Amino acid sequence: MLKNLLIKNYALIEHTEISPDKGLNIITGETGAGKSIMLGALGLLKGGRADTKALFDQKSKCIIEGAFDISSYKMESIFIDLELDYEKITLLRREITPSGKSRAFINDTPVRLDVMRKISERLMDIHSQHDTMQLGSNIYQLNLVDTYGKLEGKVEHVFVAYKQYKKTAQAYKQLLDEYHQVKEEFEFNQFQLKELDDANLDDIDQDELEKELEKLENAENIKVALNTVLDALSRSDYSADATIYSAITDVNGLADYSKTLSDIRERLDSCHIELRDIISEIESEEDNLFFDQERIFMIKETLDQLYGLQQKHRVNDLLELIEKRDTIREKVEKVESFDEALLEAETEKKAAYEAMLEISEILSSARKKVIAPLAEQLNATLSDLGMPNGHLVIDQRETEPAASGMDEVEILFTANKGRSPLPLRDVASGGEFSRLMLAIKYILASKTALPTIIFDEIDTGISGEIAIKVGNIMEEMGSNHQVFTISHLPQIAALGSKHYFVYKDHEGISTVSKIRTLDHSERVTEIAQMIGGSHPSEGAYQSAKELIG
Template sequence: MLKRLKIRNYALIRELDVEFHPGFTIITGETGAGKSILLGALSLILGQRADTTALKDTDKKCVVEGVFNVSAYGLKELFEQYDLDYDDQAIFRREISPSGKSRAFVNDTPVNLKAMRDLGLRLVDIHSQHQNLELNNQHFQLTVVDLYAGHNDLLETYREKFRIYRKTVQSLNALIDKAGQSKADLDYFRFQFEQLESASLVDGEQAEMEKELETLNHAEEIKGNLTQLFELLNGDGPSVVRGSKDGISLLSNVAGFFPEGEDLHQRLESAYLELKDIADEAERAAESIDYDPGRIELLNERLDLIYTLQQKHRVETVAELIAIRESLDAKISDIDSYDLEIEKLEKQRDVAEAEVKKLAEQLSEQRKEVLPAIEERVNTLLLQLGMPNSRFRVDLNANGTPSGTGIDEVSFMFSANKNAELCEISKVASGGEMSRLMLSLKSLISKSKALPTIIFDEIDSGISGEIAGKMGSILKDMSAGMQVLNITHLPQVAAKGDYHFWVYKKDTEHETVTHLKLLSEKERVEELAKMLSGENISDAALQNAQELLR
């Protein structure tokens, strides 16, 4: 429950620090006094967005802090989920700087608005007049049925299975689309792959063939020069090899009396052997080289094929062509395997769908079981609220198509007049009837939903007289199990409260400021009398106010 609310520099509020209590709390005040400002400030610490227009003094920051007792509402796991320190007393704080920067804290730990909002939804339900329109919303209507049925565990299990089912369907559809697109490209991929595959490319072959072709194109020139080299070095006539050999003999003749000749002898002998080896190798090379037009043509054809493929695929090496070939091969294999993957996902989808439908049918059966009790309870409350001829019915129809909430479609049917045909609420209910219906439903689900605090903002709009008193009794009854705060203009409702706060504005020389005051018993009588008769309080109004309180 909400224990304390502190507000600084928000709208018309300069500084406010108020303690709240269990039970039924009433908030009254003239129109424009600032009752809705309190709700606006409270909504900030429940995760709603804000801007600098909320600042009373634009040179100072706005701070809203709420203290909640959360000991009995099983929120420890949710606190741990957001990595927050848990304590039975939780402090929510929101700060808005003059620059518009907003910061949120839970137990002095910074949090994002989503975390604050998720926690806030488990602590406070703020019901304003426009929320009566939720009655026309099928999601709200189904939520009412589910809360009364109390099958939250089953509903959570269904939602998780439905999430898996939906994800499987999305994956399957994406794969089918991808396979369809890929199969459209399959012939093109295969043509490219077969062209590269038939080329039987070998890494490094291009350089070797270009070198060989260069040699063959100059075969006659190479052969002639090698032959001349051999003749020069070791031919039949005078040659370098023969001359070197004669020089060795000459040095041998003088070696006995010319010591320096031994070094020259060894050097010349080494040169002789090297020159003879060069001559022999030149001769062999000359014999091995022949002009081969057939080989040249073959090499040209092979290199032309490689050059064509490189130009087509915009690469420069055979290695890159081989990489493209392998990539195409992998794409073709993937496309060929799509059918197997699709078949596998289809089986997973069918299993997930069967699980979802089974759980959805269980949900549907449990919902149907509680419909008579919901209808009976709401019709009883409407009777108490002065609608003896009204009838309320819940129509539940299974459409067979699983959604995030099951296979059911719900519709709240209503008639306010005797023997009138029941129609959808949005088509027949007036504003006052909407308020009474909403209160009946809130009363219904408040006993099923573990919510610490509910705040009504003039839910009694369009109600008066005896019916207002009965509405106050229902709100009072709700407060037995939860904290109820009600903003009202009706004295009949205000008199039912355990505590009564008065919101008022006070003008100073420079500004108008909103204040909140907890009324004493005497002040409360005067406030009720004022609500009954206006500013000029009569003795009859005071007596009537005392009667209401009794």
């Protein structure tokens, strides 16, 4: 129950604070006085969108704070789940700064808006004129059946199963699309893979082949050069070999004269040995070097194939070509293993669909059980609201399973005896919509523990005796719930346990909206003016007194 509401710097309200009654609270006032501002403020406490345009003073922050008595609503577990401090008198607060920053608090703890919504939706139900028009929506009508039957748990199970089905269906479709795509490329990839495998890339050393080819193609020139080197080193009369050998012979006779000469002889011996090794290697290289046309052809063929493949696959070297081959192999092998993966994905999809279907059928059966008693209660309440000839039927049709189950629900209605019910949105007038919505709220109120219900001109389109009947229903709701209603009808305004009057004050620099509680005599005057205008007659005053009782 809302114990206290503070509105500061919001819309046309500079500052106001009210302490509502636990029963039926009436809000009246002239058109444009700001009666709906309180609904907007409470909407912010329900997690509604904040806007700096709503600030009365653009230089100051806006504060909306509601104190709720939740001591009898068993909400401790919800606070624990949301990691919030539980207080029997819980404070919900929204602040909007001039810069547009919005903050939300529960018991002075900063919270996200989704957390505030989870708490506030258990504290308040705000009904606007827009909600009345939504009554013609099949989605709203389906939600009505689920709320009446307390089927939210089953609806959630269906939603979870539906999400799982959509996930598996999407996975299967993605796999199937991928399969069709790679299937189109499969034969081409097979051809490319065979071409690359036939090239035996793993057995090729491109750098070595290129060096060998260059060597073979220049064999004659290399051979001539090597022979020239050999002539200089060993074959001529004055070769390096002969010269060093002669020097060694000469030094041998001198080695005994000093250690230095002895060391020189040893070094010359070492040079001679090294030179002979070099000569031997050059001779071997020269002997083995010859122009091998067949080998040249074979290497050229291998390299030409390699260069062609590298160009074809747009790679720079052998390593990149091998990586390309391995990628193509993976694609080929993936297609070859697709059948098994597709079968597995399709099996998962079918299992998820069957699970969703089973849960949807359970929900559909539960809905079927509550539709008849809901329609019966609605018809009885509509009769109490002055529509004895009205008849309402709730039609349930099976649809393909979806997020909300496998049902489409449509309310069929006629206000006239002997006429067949037709879709509500096509036949109901504004007043009939209002009474039907009130009947729904009245019935749902008895099914839920919702502490506070707020109506914005739900009495639109009605008058006279019907207004009295509507007021009686609201008064009855007020005996079990805290109810706020913005009304323009004296028959309803007279039934409130507390009456708030909203008016505009033009005395200051800026026009402001104010709200005050009316005492008994002020209520009589206000209701008399609602009956007879700004200058009510004595009869209007008498009627007002009779209505208030």
